[in-house]
Amino acid sequence: MxxxxxxxxxxxxxxxxxxxxxxxxxxxxxxxxxxxxxxxxxxxxxxxxxxxxxxxxxxxxxxxxxxxxxxxxxxxxxxxxxxxxxxxxxxxxxxxxxxxxxxxxxxxxxxxxxxxxxxxxxxxxxxxxxxxxxxxxxxxxxxxxxxxxxxxxxxxxxxxxxxxxxxxxxxxxxFGPKQDKNSQYAAVIPNFISALLEGKRAEIYGDGEQTRDxxxxxxxxxxxxxxxxxxxxxxxxxxSGEKLTVNRLYGIVKNTLGSDLEPEYLPERPGDIKHSLAxxxxxxKINLKIDSSDFESQLIETINWFKTIL
CATH class of the missing domain: 3.40.50.720 (NAD(P)-binding Rossmann-like Domain)
Structure with missing residues (x-):
């Protein structure tokens, strides 16, 4: 353009x-x-x-x-x-x-x-x-x-x-660089990253078995x-057309950062949905194809960005 x-x-x-x-x-x-x-x-x-x-x-x-x-x-x-x-x-x-x-x-x-x-x-x-x-x-x-x-x-x-x-x-x-941890858009990822980088336990609402795309x-x-x-x-x-549990996501972020902190489970939030897959x-129709195999490298790029601001 x-x-x-x-x-x-x-x-x-x-x-x-x-x-x-x-x-x-x-x-x-x-x-x-x-x-x-x-x-x-x-x-x-x-x-x-x-x-x-x-x-x-x-x-x-x-x-x-x-x-x-x-x-x-x-x-x-x-x-x-x-x-x-x-x-x-x-x-x-x-x-x-x-x-x-x-x-x-x-x-x-x-x-x-x-x-x-x-x-x-x-x-x-x-x-x-x-x-x-x-x-x-x-x-x-x-x-x-x-x-x-x-x-x-x-x-x-x-x-x-x-x-x-x-x-x-x-x-x-x-998710990605520049995301505010208070953002509505997949706030779970920046919250996990920022908590672990600060040496704090991350919060998970519900049992963590909810899935997201x-x-x-x-x-x-x-x-x-x-x-x-x-x-x-x-x-x-x-x-991406792929689903991932919040617990599995936490495990990936935790392992990437080399942390041994376990999450804190809190009550489900009103209005939140249990499962999501597109x-x-x-x-x-808009000439777009997304390669879901890039997820972990994109997550690492996001983590590296958070390291520069925390």
Whole structure:
């Protein structure tokens, strides 16, 4: 992708900053981020000639000022915490759903070519039809998941009503460098790493036999760019298509760091799902294939990054 005018909402966050850093040298990038969870230091150059950084909130910003000259939008700004959404459902709805609808209307009015939306596997809830296909009905178990499912419906409706092209990417458990240990995205990995590096016992919610489908942030960046350049309108799971128990994950991190600390098991958190595994066949529609055999090397790269900041 080159010579495009791009808006990234939440572009200082974990995933958004990786997208921005990948595209910054060859495109004009505008980022809006209220820095509630993001950090401008995630960007490779705060003073890059192609970067326009706006510290602001899309909930109370004139969106036409943002979208009027944009080719593409990567929409990642959100309340991305399941527990916080359970605690503050109305705020979650305002940030995740209402702000997205206003952004879609502004994008349609200003002839934006395409919007790529960061959705979540949380929309599947406790659906047991593994591996999970995009055609399965949403079964959200938290306000966060419900808000993401609602956004997907609005994206389709704006495509049908206004011709606004879109792809909604349902991320499974994303991990990688620059991830905040308080992040909703696969927070288990940075929590394990940071705890063991600090000589503390890591926390596992539940019995640890819950399974997750992990995907590296570099693959998520490829997914966003490929989706943007594709002509596909619809939903795509972004995952490895492989499942791993939290206990097994802990064992890998523990062995990699040479630790002998055992985890501390805590009660399950409200809204958390037990099992998650993606059907990844739809990724071919955006010309994406993920090699799950790279997981351990990607995990080592993530661990090495955490060593530099702790």
């Amino acid at each position: 080159k010579n495009k005018n791009i808006l990234i909402t939440g572009g200082a966050g974990f995933i958004g900053s990786h997208i921005a850093n990948e595209l910054m040298d060859n495109n004009d990038i505008t980022i809006i981020d209220n820095l509630s969870t993001g950090n401008i230091k995630n960007l490779k150059s705060e003073e890059h000639e192609n970067l326009n950084f706006i510290e602001g909130d899309i909930c109370n910003f004139n969106l036409d000022d943002l979208t009027s000259d944009k080719d593409y939008i990567f929409h990642l700004a959100a309340m991305a915490s399941v527990p916080l959404s359970v605690e503050r459902p109305e705020e979650c709805n305002e940030i995740n759903l209402n702000a997205t609808v206003r952004l879609l209307k502004s994008a349609a009015d200003n002839d934006v070519e395409k919007i790529v939306f960061s959705s979540s596997s949380a929309v599947y809830g406790e659906n047991k039809n593994m591996p999970l296909k995009e055609t399965e009905p949403p079964m959200p178990t938290s306000p966060y998941a419900a808000s993401k499912a609602g956004c997907e419906l609005y994206l389709k409706s704006f495509y049908e009503s206004y011709g606004l092209n879109y792809t909604a990417l349902r991320y499974f458990n994303v 992990f995907v590296y942030v570099g693959d998520v960046v490829k997914a966003n760019i490929n989706a943007c350049e594709s002509d596909y309108n619809g939903i795509v799971n972004i995952a 059907d990844v066949s739809n990724m071919e």
